[in-house]
Amino acid sequence: MINVFGHKSPDSDCVCSAVIATHWLGARGKQATPFRLGEISRETQFIFDFAGVEVPPLLEKPLKGEQVYLVDYSEAEQAPDDINDADLVGIVDHHRLGTLTSAAPLEAWLMPLGSSASVLFELCGIHNVEIPQPMARLMIGALLSDTVGLKSPTTTERDAEIVELLAPLAGVEVEPFLADLLAAKTNVEGLSTEALLDKDVKGYEIAGKSTNLGQLELADYGQVEHELANLQALMEQRVTDKGLDLIALMLTNIRTEETTLMVAGPLSDTIKNANNGSLVFEGFLSRKKQMLPWVTQVLAG
Numbered sequence: 518m519i520n521v522f523g524h525k526s527p528d529s530d531c532v533c534s535a536v537i538a539t540h541w542l543g544a545r546g547k548q549a550t551p552f553r554l555g556e557i558s559r560e561t562q563f564i565f566d567f568a569g570v571e572v573p574p575l576l577e578k579p580l581k582g583e584q585v586y587l588v589d590y591s592e593a594e595q596a597p598d599d600i601n602d603a604d605l606v607g608i609v610d611h612h613r614l615g616t617l618t619s620a621a622p623l624e625a626w627l628m629p630l631g632s633s634a635s636v637l638f639e640l641c642g643i644h645n646v647e648i649p650q651p652m653a654r655l656m657i658g659a660l661l662s663d664t665v666g667l668k669s670p671t672t673t674e675r676d677a678e679i680v681e682l683l684a685p686l687a688g689v690e691v692e693p694f695l696a697d698l699l700a701a702k703t704n705v706e707g708l709s710t711e712a713l714l715d716k717d718v719k720g721y722e723i724a725g726k727s728t729n730l731g732q733l734e735l736a737d738y739g740q741v742e743h744e745l746a747n748l749q750a751l752m753e754q755r756v757t758d759k760g761l762d763l764i765a766l767m768l769t770n771i772r773t774e775e776t777t778l779m780v781a782g783p784l785s786d787t788i789k790n791a792n793n794g795s796l797v798f799e800g801f802l803s804r805k806k807q808m809l810p811w812v813t814q815v816l817a818g
Contacts, residue, residue: 519549524595531589533659534633544646552576563701564658589633591615594720631676634659653686703736710747724817726762752781776801
């Protein structure tokens with residue numbers, strides 16, 4: 518049995534893609550089961566409810582000797598702690614090639630598209646795998662989520678084409694569906710400080726420095742204004758508790774396409790001084806294609 522799962526602090530793309538990849542593997546005659554590595558967001562729940570698909574269970578078993586197929590990442594820092602005890606048999610991803618290694622040859626499907634769901638759409642075409650309506654709904658939800666409604670700089674022309682191809686399969690009108698999706702994506706009402714910080718965070722090893730880079734996608738900065746001091750205090754505490762060099766949190770206004778960066782840790786001043794003393798980034802929507810390359814350049818320089 519192949520265990521299929523995405524990264525820690527799962528977003529909609531990685532959870533949806535775990536289920537889609539399980540469908541794709543099954544159609545190829547491979548037994549597979551999807552899992553998730555953490556609690557899902559309100560947006561992810563919205564997509565699964567719309568698709569009429571059950572959210573995959575939390576991965577709680579040890580991975581020693583288990584076959585695993587990863588979706589939406591190839592960074593060891595984002596994997597279960599015992600990932601090196603597992604038999605890594607495949608990866609589907611749309612990010613940079615990360616730090617994971619395998620003991621034996623494996624399938625690796627990496628494409629420069631806007632979401633892992635987009636990659637899986639292409640793989641279903643390559644392997645002549647039918648996309649039933651529930652899978653099409655997971656795909657279009659994940660794709661539109663990860664590309665922020667096709668506005669993110671990670672979006673390609675092919676992603677827009679895939680949305681047009683998926684819409685009739687999913688039985689959706691894109692604009693009304695997208696409006697509901699983005700409302701769920703930016704709904705942070707009632708979330709604790711810890712839940713806000715952990716909503717979408719990824720770990721990286723950058724120039725030998727341990728870094729966490731999180732993102733909160735908002736409709737308005739006022740949604741979290743009352744929590745800023747608490748977020749800063751918790752970030753400082755996490756740096757101490759986990760021995761990190763940097764924690765950075767992107768507060769991204771998806772309407773104005775602007776990001777304010779919060780930072781904590783020994784490298785905070787390095788980050789603060791790198792953008793002419795400003796932590797406001799106009800036109801920044803993407804962690805993968807904009808903020809991560811910028812932070813990498815700063816820390817590596």
